[in-house]
Amino acid sequence: MKSPIKKLAQTCKAITCFMVFIAIGGCQGSGENAFLELTTMEIEDPVRHYYPILQGLEQNIVIKVTNTGEHPLKLFKVLPSCGCTIAEFTTHAIAPGNDGFIELKYNSTKNIGEVGVYTTIVANTKEHSHTTYFDIHVVPDALYTKDYEELYHIEQEKKGGLQEMVEGETNERGYIVDSTEVRKYM
Missing domain, CATH: 2.60.40.10 (Immunoglobulins)
Structure with missing residues (x-):
C-alpha cells in the first residue's frame, strides 16, 4: 500500500504536467486563428x-x-x-x-x-x-444650439415615441403614493 505522501507527490506531478500541457497548448492559439501566417x-x-x-x-x-x-x-x-x-x-x-x-x-x-x-x-x-x-x-445650427437632451428627444420622436404613447409625457405620469417607491428614484 502506498503512503499518503507518495500519493500526494504523484497527484502534484499529475497536476503540474496537466498545467504545463494547458499553458503550452494555450500559447499556440486555437481555432482557425491558430494557423494564420503573418501577412502585410x-x-x-x-x-x-x-x-x-x-x-x-x-x-x-x-x-x-x-x-x-x-x-x-x-x-x-x-x-x-x-x-x-x-x-x-x-x-x-x-x-x-x-x-x-x-x-x-x-x-x-x-x-x-x-x-x-x-x-x-x-x-x-x-x-x-x-x-x-x-x-x-x-x-451647430446657426439659429439655435440644441443640447444633448433635446437632440435625444428629437431622435426618440423619429423612432415613433412609443414610450410616450404608452406612458404619456413625463409631466403627465402622475405621482408616487408609496414612500418606499421614493427611494428607488433617489
Missing part, C-alpha cells in the same frame, strides 16, 4: 479630413484594406477611439491581392467643433496593429 496589408488613405457637417448628422466612412502579402489577411478587431463611432468590418479572411472594407459610422450628436478619431485595426500582420485617423468639424 495596405490601408487606402489612412489619414482623412472631412468637410464640416451639422450637429446631429451621421458621417459614413468606408476604408479599403488591401492584402498585399502572400497569406490570407484576417481582421480581428477594429477599435475606434471614440464611442461616437461604430465600426463594422469584413470578418472572413481576405485572400492575397484582394480587398476588404471597414465601415465607420460617426454620429455627431454629442460633439461640437473639431473632432478627431483614431481607429486601431488589429490583424494577422507583421506590425500586428495599424492606425487610421479622420477629423471632421461639427457645426
Whole structure:
C-alpha cells in the first residue's frame, strides 16, 4: 500500500504536467486563428479630413484594406477611439491581392467643433496593429444650439415615441403614493 505522501507527490506531478500541457497548448492559439501566417496589408488613405457637417448628422466612412502579402489577411478587431463611432468590418479572411472594407459610422450628436478619431485595426500582420485617423468639424445650427437632451428627444420622436404613447409625457405620469417607491428614484 502506498503512503499518503507518495500519493500526494504523484497527484502534484499529475497536476503540474496537466498545467504545463494547458499553458503550452494555450500559447499556440486555437481555432482557425491558430494557423494564420503573418501577412502585410495596405490601408487606402489612412489619414482623412472631412468637410464640416451639422450637429446631429451621421458621417459614413468606408476604408479599403488591401492584402498585399502572400497569406490570407484576417481582421480581428477594429477599435475606434471614440464611442461616437461604430465600426463594422469584413470578418472572413481576405485572400492575397484582394480587398476588404471597414465601415465607420460617426454620429455627431454629442460633439461640437473639431473632432478627431483614431481607429486601431488589429490583424494577422507583421506590425500586428495599424492606425487610421479622420477629423471632421461639427457645426451647430446657426439659429439655435440644441443640447444633448433635446437632440435625444428629437431622435426618440423619429423612432415613433412609443414610450410616450404608452406612458404619456413625463409631466403627465402622475405621482408616487408609496414612500418606499421614493427611494428607488433617489
